[in-house]
Amino acid sequence: MTTARRPATLDDVARAAGVSRSTASRVIAGNGFASPTARERVRTAADELGYVPNPAARALVHGTGVRLLVAVAGTDPAVLDDSYVDQVLGATARVCAPHGLGVTVDWVPLHAPERLVRLTDDRGVTGLILVNTTPALLELVPRRLRGRAVSIGVGSATVPSVDIDNGGATEAIVRHLYAGGRRRIAMVTGPPWLTCANRSVDAYRGLMRDAGLPTREVVGDFSVERGRAAAREVLRRWPDTDAIVGISDATALGVIGRLRADGVQVPGDVAVTGFDDIPLAAVTAPALTTASHPVRQIASAAATMVLEHRHAPMCTRFPSALVRRDSA
Amino acid sequence: MTTARRPATLDDVARAAGVSRSTASRVIAGNGFASPTARERVRTAADELGYVPNPAARALVHGTGVRLLVAVAGTDPAVLDDSYVDQVLGATARVCAPHGLGVTVDWVPLHAPERLVRLTDDRGVTGLILVNTTPALLELVPRRLRGRAVSIGVGSATVPSVDIDNGGATEAIVRHLYAGGRRRIAMVTGPPWLTCANRSVDAYRGLMRDAGLPTREVVGDFSVERGRAAAREVLRRWPDTDAIVGISDATALGVIGRLRADGVQVPGDVAVTGFDDIPLAAVTAPALTTASHPVRQIASAAATMVLEHRHAPMCTRFPSALVRRDSA
DNA sequence: CACACACCTGGGAGCGCTACCACCACAATC
DNA sequence: GATTGTGGTGGTAGCGCTCCCAGGTGTGTG
Numbered sequence: 001m002t003t004a005r006r007p008a009t010l011d012d013v014a015r016a017a018g019v020s021r022s023t024a025s026r027v028i029a030g031n032g033f034a035s036p037t038a039r040e041r042v043r044t045a046a047d048e049l050g051y052v053p054n055p056a057a058r059a060l061v062h063g064t065g066v067r068l069l070v071a072v073a074g075t076d077p078a079v080l081d082d083s084y085v086d087q088v089l090g091a092t093a094r095v096c097a098p099h100g101l102g103v104t105v106d107w108v109p110l111h112a113p114e115r116l117v118r119l120t121d122d123r124g125v126t127g128l129i130l131v132n133t134t135p136a137l138l139e140l141v142p143r144r145l146r147g148r149a150v151s152i153g154v155g156s157a158t159v160p161s162v163d164i165d166n167g168g169a170t171e172a173i174v175r176h177l178y179a180g181g182r183r184r185i186a187m188v189t190g191p192p193w194l195t196c197a198n199r200s201v202d203a204y205r206g207l208m209r210d211a212g213l214p215t216r217e218v219v220g221d222f223s224v225e226r227g228r229a230a231a232r233e234v235l236r237r238w239p240d241t242d243a244i245v246g247i248s249d250a251t252a253l254g255v256i257g258r259l260r261a262d263g264v265q266v267p268g269d270v271a272v273t274g275f276d277d278i279p280l281a282a283v284t285a286p287a288l289t290t291a292s293h294p295v296r297q298i299a300s301a302a303a304t305m306v307l308e309h310r311h312a313p314m315c316t317r318f319p320s321a322l323v324r325r326d327s328a
Numbered sequence: 329m330t331t332a333r334r335p336a337t338l339d340d341v342a343r344a345a346g347v348s349r350s351t352a353s354r355v356i357a358g359n360g361f362a363s364p365t366a367r368e369r370v371r372t373a374a375d376e377l378g379y380v381p382n383p384a385a386r387a388l389v390h391g392t393g394v395r396l397l398v399a400v401a402g403t404d405p406a407v408l409d410d411s412y413v414d415q416v417l418g419a420t421a422r423v424c425a426p427h428g429l430g431v432t433v434d435w436v437p438l439h440a441p442e443r444l445v446r447l448t449d450d451r452g453v454t455g456l457i458l459v460n461t462t463p464a465l466l467e468l469v470p471r472r473l474r475g476r477a478v479s480i481g482v483g484s485a486t487v488p489s490v491d492i493d494n495g496g497a498t499e500a501i502v503r504h505l506y507a508g509g510r511r512r513i514a515m516v517t518g519p520p521w522l523t524c525a526n527r528s529v530d531a532y533r534g535l536m537r538d539a540g541l542p543t544r545e546v547v548g549d550f551s552v553e554r555g556r557a558a559a560r561e562v563l564r565r566w567p568d569t570d571a572i573v574g575i576s577d578a579t580a581l582g583v584i585g586r587l588r589a590d591g592v593q594v595p596g597d598v599a600v601t602g603f604d605d606i607p608l609a610a611v612t613a614p615a616l617t618t619a620s621h622p623v624r625q626i627a628s629a630a631a632t633m634v635l636e637h638r639h640a641p642m643c644t645r646f647p648s649a650l651v652r653r654d655s656a
Numbered sequence: 657c658a659c660a661c662a663c664c665t666g667g668g669a670g671c672g673c674t675a676c677c678a679c680c681a682c683a684a685t686c
Numbered sequence: 687g688a689t690t691g692t693g694g695t696g697g698t699a700g701c702g703c704t705c706c707c708a709g710g711t712g713t714g715t716g
Contacts, residue, residue, distance in 0.1 A: 009671095009673085010673065010674095011672080011673095019696085021674095022695070023694085026695095033693055033694050035693080052449045054672050055450070055452035056387035056388045056672080057388050059384035059673095059701095060700095060703085061675080061701050062701085066452070080422055081418075081624065086417065087411075089414065089421060090414040093398075093431060094408055096432060097433060102396070102429065102430015104431070105421045105425060106425050121335060121380045122383070123381075123382040123384070124382065124383035124430075223607075224608060228611070256611070256613075279552050279578070280608055280612075284585075285588060296409065347666085348665065348667075349703085349704095350704085350705085351665060353705085354665090354704090362664075382701090384702080385701075386704080387671095388673085388702080389705085391671070
């Protein structure tokens, strides 16, 4: 069976079934009329020949593309070397696989968002998933892809979004810290341009203001390294800090690493929280208190929305739960 | 410029440049004759119109596909929810992006490898990257894709492979443990069917035999959870164990988590090593002694080999270095 | 001046598929 | 018997592209 055959075309199937290509096409596509007899014969012929429609031909005639683009905004191409992006890509690819659609990733420079236009000019791109978006970027989504673009994180009037409630999740974390008696709470934030990370920062600020407490912020990114550096800076500027809210688990782990190296007890002296609930969060020492972040689910939902070409609702929020462990 | 235009076709470019479609095609493709004048005019016309070739049309006429398939073997579809697979996918997608090629992932059941044939019957698949392969699976790579298939891990006579020297890396780890005075060394292995994980196990066995020491093996997978369970089993069966070699960093972290929960000192009582050198390995407590595993580089190399359609050399090995930290 | 041999160009077929249209049977209606 | 369907069918155009081939222009040789 696995001979050096050339893959069967629709013509082959039609010939084998003794019908015209049109009829075969109708049966395979499942639309239009076809007698039960014809249907049956085409089906078996297709089965025997191991017929699989050529997606390129289909895409060509339909005028649709052949892959989804995952566009990641950031200051440099290194954003693509990121487990978050990897997860989004993985989940997207899984959703696309049964449809014979491929996936590509590319980077959109923060300082040159118009590159998105170049990327989407490609007729091969039939859908768009935006990651780490800024409002400016959303404006650049070409009309052709309206309704076939979904943003993970912040959305706009024309581009629907799917995410968790970052603000709410961060509030839960800060409240937990407060309930544990912490008052001098610092935060290691995300990159300032990242709208959805800012929702966390806003939540932190709001809660602190409501409690009449001053904020203590250090800018980070989502990396372990920045977490380490940020911890040092926090301690230098506010030595009496008793809690640090990390924008991600990696950040928190970096913070904890630094703190322990400096002989600071976690959570004894300083409580530390993460965000994401990565698998490792449960086995680190101390185990991380964090907020769950179902990245795969989010990305799957986004990809499904793109494929099904349905944009309502404009804003989908997945639940995020506070995961209490030992670090705070 | 970002009007509701229909993307430019080659005909549009040709018309704008005042040449025939054939000439325009030759200029764009960069093969065949074309006068400098024609070349220039087509180039500027294409630029102005923002012309991007339609990959579906190209694929159709070339008879090539439109995406790479990353096929992951495993006992269940959950293998796709794995950071290793995600990284392979991410790196592959990055390599493919400039070529207008998409990427798909799919799962090949260990108990039904023939599903690979179904997956590769799709004319859209123009290249294949195999992950977690078994020799049986490699036999099923269709002739059409010979020379366009690369295995990450173990290869065969017809399918080239790229990986690190698992055996050598594991030897370095075990030697390090031995040099540190450890003699009762246990190993948490990978799934037994996974050939490249077995290379590590073989290295461990070989070294232990040479040293006249008995082996202590517990079967794991690459997960944190199995690491925890395996640690408990090791301690139950061989309470005097003084070192545990994990098949992955996640495994090692699971082991350490369990050990600490039982009040066992790491590395005081039991030394633990990982494998992969994930970013977090440096900030865990204790920081993980492990072997580096440049997954992204490996996957990039594999993808490049597929795209360039060059199979020699049949076996590419990336270097892996022992990373000495605190856990062993 | 004929000839070869460059270099350059446009016409046209066709990749595999879908969608439109024309057509044919056969029934039901007037 | 002429009309209007209705379920079923095949012919064919064309999606955007590449490549082959026939037919140009020039320049250099016999």
